[in-house]
Amino acid sequence: MAPAAAGEADVRPCSTNSSTSGAVVERCFNRLKQWRGIATRYEKTAESYRAxxxxTSLLMWA
Structure with missing residues (x-):
């Protein structure tokens, strides 16, 4: 893509699907962070943290 001329605005096409799905993922992470154990990572092993x-995700979804 060629650079914009001096008087033109730099407009790049974007997909609305990618921005809306990104917002959904971001909101999910924000809701997960509200759970204290998830936000501070109290679990010692990666397996128990994943569990x-x-x-928490199942409880949010239900």
């Missing part, structure tokens, strides 16, 4: 995220 806590899955459990």
């Amino acid at each position: 806590a995220i899955i459990l």
